[in-house]
Amino acid sequence: MEVIIIIALTGIAIMMAGALNKPGFSLWIAIAGLMLAFILNFRLWNTNLHLFNDMIVYDNFAVVFNALIIVSSALVFLLFHSHYSPWEKHLDEIAALLIFACTSMMLMTSYGNLVVLFIGIETMSICLYVLAGSRKYELPSNEAALKYFLLGSFATGVMLFGIALIYGASGSFDFHGITSYLTSTGNQTSSMFSIGLLLLTVGLLFKIAAVPFHFWAPDVYEGSPTVITTFMGSTVKIAGVAALYRLYAYHFAAIKPIWATTIMIVSALSFFAAVLMALPQKRFKRLLAYSGISHAGFLLMAVLAMNQYAASALLLYAASYSLATIAAFTVLVEVIEVRWDDELSVFKGMGAKNKFLAFALIVAMLSMAGIPPFSGFMAKFMMFSAVAESGYIVLVVFGVIASAISLVYYLKPITLILSKDESNSTNIKLSWEVIIVLVVTLTLTLIFGIFPGLLTGLL
Amino acid sequence: MENIILQLQSISINSYIWLSSILFIIGIMGVLIRRNAIVVFMSIEMMLNSVNLLLAAFSVYHNDPSGQVFVFFIMVVAAAEVAVGLALLVMIYRNTQTIDINFLNKLKW
Numbered sequence: 001m002e003v004i005i006i007i008a009l010t011g012i013a014i015m016m017a018g019a020l021n022k023p024g025f026s027l028w029i030a031i032a033g034l035m036l037a038f039i040l041n042f043r044l045w046n047t048n049l050h051l052f053n054d055m056i057v058y059d060n061f062a063v064v065f066n067a068l069i070i071v072s073s074a075l076v077f078l079l080f081h082s083h084y085s086p087w088e089k090h091l092d093e094i095a096a097l098l099i100f101a102c103t104s105m106m107l108m109t110s111y112g113n114l115v116v117l118f119i120g121i122e123t124m125s126i127c128l129y130v131l132a133g134s135r136k137y138e139l140p141s142n143e144a145a146l147k148y149f150l151l152g153s154f155a156t157g158v159m160l161f162g163i164a165l166i167y168g169a170s171g172s173f174d175f176h177g178i179t180s181y182l183t184s185t186g187n188q189t190s191s192m193f194s195i196g197l198l199l200l201t202v203g204l205l206f207k208i209a210a211v212p213f214h215f216w217a218p219d220v221y222e223g224s225p226t227v228i229t230t231f232m233g234s235t236v237k238i239a240g241v242a243a244l245y246r247l248y249a250y251h252f253a254a255i256k257p258i259w260a261t262t263i264m265i266v267s268a269l270s271f272f273a274a275v276l277m278a279l280p281q282k283r284f285k286r287l288l289a290y291s292g293i294s295h296a297g298f299l300l301m302a303v304l305a306m307n308q309y310a311a312s313a314l315l316l317y318a319a320s321y322s323l324a325t326i327a328a329f330t331v332l333v334e335v336i337e338v339r340w341d342d343e344l345s346v347f348k349g350m351g352a353k354n355k356f357l358a359f360a361l362i363v364a365m366l367s368m369a370g371i372p373p374f375s376g377f378m379a380k381f382m383m384f385s386a387v388a389e390s391g392y393i394v395l396v397v398f399g400v401i402a403s404a405i406s407l408v409y410y411l412k413p414i415t416l417i418l419s420k421d422e423s424n425s426t427n428i429k430l431s432w433e434v435i436i437v438l439v440v441t442l443t444l445t446l447i448f449g450i451f452p453g454l455l456t457g458l459l
Numbered sequence: 460m461e462n463i464i465l466q467l468q469s470i471s472i473n474s475y476i477w478l479s480s481i482l483f484i485i486g487i488m489g490v491l492i493r494r495n496a497i498v499v500f501m502s503i504e505m506m507l508n509s510v511n512l513l514l515a516a517f518s519v520y521h522n523d524p525s526g527q528v529f530v531f532f533i534m535v536v537a538a539a540e541v542a543v544g545l546a547l548l549v550m551i552y553r554n555t556q557t558i559d560i561n562f563l564n565k566l567k568w
Contacts, residue, residue, distance in 0.1 A: 150544075173525055173526075
């Protein structure tokens with residue numbers, strides 16, 4: 001519990017620091033707060049805390065996913081600081097919103113009650129609406145924020161209606177109450193409960209941008225400031241998938257026949273359709289948005305698998321996906337800073353003058369595509385074997401085909417980087433924050449690729 | 460107070476479910492059809508309020524206060540959401556001089 005409180009206090013402290021008008025101060029507060037939370041988080045290992053009448057369940061699943069969320073938020077924060085500080089007036093307010101979003105994501109991984117799930121998702125979304133529109137005078141940012149807001153609150157309404165129906169059927173928001181309702185009916189749910197579950201699922205799938213509910217993602221990703229897109233693409237997606245996994249694998253495991261088909265179809269549609277839609281993309285941000293949608297499909301596979309490997313496969317996949325996404329977006333942020341464009345052609349000949357950036361982008365792309373020795377390969381391998389273990393062979397076959405097709409668009413930027421055309425390549429000077437972010441993400445990508453047991457042994 | 464609960468329970472729960480479903484669907488139609496951003500906000504509020512009504516009704520029928528407590532949470536969140544939404548709208552109006560959401564078409568595939 002201290003973990004969530006400390007991060008919330010960090011956010012408030014950053015807001016207060018804004019009043020002191022000392023630029024750069026907020027970075028140190030954030031780093032200190034996040035590091036303290038990271039350490040305290042692991043002190044809760046194996047304690048299995050149940051707090052506030054089981055409103056918050058801090059088990060090992062919550063500990064590792066919160067650790068992942070803290071690390072990727074810290075990386076995004078470093079990037080944010082290096083990119084926003086030169087010209088943003090209200091830096092500390094935006095920084096505080098990032099930290100508040102991080103706080104609410106920790107609620108999403110550790111809820112034991114539908115109320116907490118709702119509050120976590122909503123607090124996160126409200127922070128993200130503001131963050132998406134944080135470039136007040138740029139029209140794309142405005143448009144992304146309003147689109148995200150309208151569709152996001154629509155999804156919230158749908159999700160709430162689902163929660164209300166589940167409450168009506170079972171008479172409780174608490175998962176103990178819902179479970180005892182399910183056992184009392186012999187796992188035969190009334191139609192009211194099933195519709196409620198479906199609507200709740202729709203709301204959650206919307207937040208992770210899985211395929212029938214993905215239409216907002218490319219627009220919002222493209223319009224938002226790139227640093228915020230990094231946050232949405234990596235941390236937010238992990239938190240959403242962790243919330244879904246906890247909902248299904250922990251609380252609704254007994255009624256798997258009711259939801260398994262829906263999740264399977266959504267998962268298959270997500271990775272397959274998103275891969276096909278990513279192929280013709282010319283802009284790197286949109287390409288990464290579609291790649292994120294397809295990875296949401298792969299992450300959903302873990303929800304289906306529901307055996308002893310599923311949680312560890314989900315953890316490894318989430319970690320490698322978020323690290324690779326952060327690395328790729330970091331390179332993009334630096335390139336946009338110089339070229340003011342995110343067409344794929346800006347990478348042409350980058351390998352000659354910016355060796356480190358080029359190397360980082362190549363590693364990120366290869367890891368996302370699932371090429372050994374990077375962690376994306378082990379993650380995909382473990383995910384597929386976990387799902388195959390549960391008997392979804394057809395889904396695995398489709399998954400393998402989709403990741404083979406995805407190679408086409410992941411290799412596109414790599415061929416451009418390595419091309420000899422150096423006419424429009426400029427030397428990009430990296431700040432120390434960016435170097436730290438890239439070194440950390442690349443090292444972890446390699447380490448988890450070679451020793452996946454470091455993560456998978458945890459769950 | 461007991462009297463009120465008894466009176467409320469004399470109407471069958473199905474009527475409440477139908478009423479809030481209809482309100483919810485009106486809200487959805489409003490979001491999908493109307494083009495003025497403020498009317499879209501109002502439709503979203505309508506969706507949230509239909510959920511509030513449904514939760515309060517269920518709360519009475521289950522004799523369980525937690526449903527009504529959740530209504531307060533929804534109200535707080537909806538208020539925060541509308542504050543953010545109207546701020547976004549003011550920001551967009553300053554930049555484009557319009558709040559018609561059809562003008563938001565700069566970002567496309």
